[in-house]
Amino acid sequence: MSLAAVDHVRLAAPAGSEDLLRASCASALGGTGIPEPPAPIPKPPGLAARDGC
Template identity: 55%
Template sequence: MITAVDHIQLAAPPGSEERLRAFYAGVLGMTEIPKPPALAARGGCWFQAGPVQLHLGIEDDFRPARKAHPGLRVTGIDSLAARLAAHGAPITWDDGLPGHRRFYSGDPVGNRLKFLEPL
């Protein structure tokens, strides 16, 4: 019955929207999409790249998850890793998934992100 993932929601602390925009739109090249008016008053911001949507919602007592993360499939993984590193994002390569190259990084508020490219 499930046919697709509609979006992934990550949390963020109050007042972090500009840092999130700089990272998700500026560094990752995602497009910010408008939140519906009924939800816009809650703060946060939404981004899209192709069919992938990431929603960043504001959480007053925000604490980033230590293990949970979205896995984002990419092309040009080496270029992406270099771009993230140039912007001060941590890069931790992991060769634990056969048939893929992958690394972990984080957004400006500490959300864990995995980027992977099939070989």
């Protein structure tokens, strides 16, 4: 099986293990991933008023 691209992967992980999980997934999928932004980006007011939905 061959993948052309992976757009998004979401996995549950214990607190503090995100870096290890990210490295494991990148190794298994053959990619490097995109680093997390340094701080959460606030939701626009229209989304925040609806709990982000």
